[in-house]
Ligand SMILES: [Zn+2]
């Protein structure tokens with residue numbers, strides 16, 4: 001009997017899939033803000049459990065989920081494309097602005113750690129300043145961190161071996177065999 005009922009339900013769900021989905025959508029739109037909040041609060045409070053549960057679920061249903069996602073993408077290709085386009089455009093400005101703020105504050109942190117003026121000539125105009133690899137090899141290192149040298153320095157707690165130089169002295173040093181022409185002039 002039990003088996004029959006399950007069979008029946010399964011069949012029902014398959015046959016009425018679209019209806020059920022619509023109903024779910026409507027229901028979700030109808031539930032109140034508090035209910036939504038209490039749900040997300042529950043998920044926050046039980047973060048570990050929730051994560052574990054969904055990881056297990058995903059693992060168990062990997063194939064099915066992938067197939068489902070593929071189907072969804074192909075059925076809703078146009079809609080997805082538009083959504084991405086508009087949401088991307090909508091938040092573009094604020095995203096760019098926040099990225100800019102983040103880079104500026106990262107730069108501040110880096111030069112607070114290594115000094116806010118060129119160790120060679122004393123230039124202290126922020127846009128002119130760079131971080132110099134004291135022992136050379138700057139190009140190689142920059143490449144290995146994908147050019148994100150400030151980020152790398154911060155992540156590594158501002159290690160020794162770096163100093164603040166202005167662009168001028170940095171280039172001067174590079175083309176003058178490791179010594180800024182400023183210093184060579186003094187001699
Ligand atoms: Zn300088």
Ligand SMILES: [Zn+2]
Nearest residue numbers: 120169180182
């Ligand atoms: Zn110099």
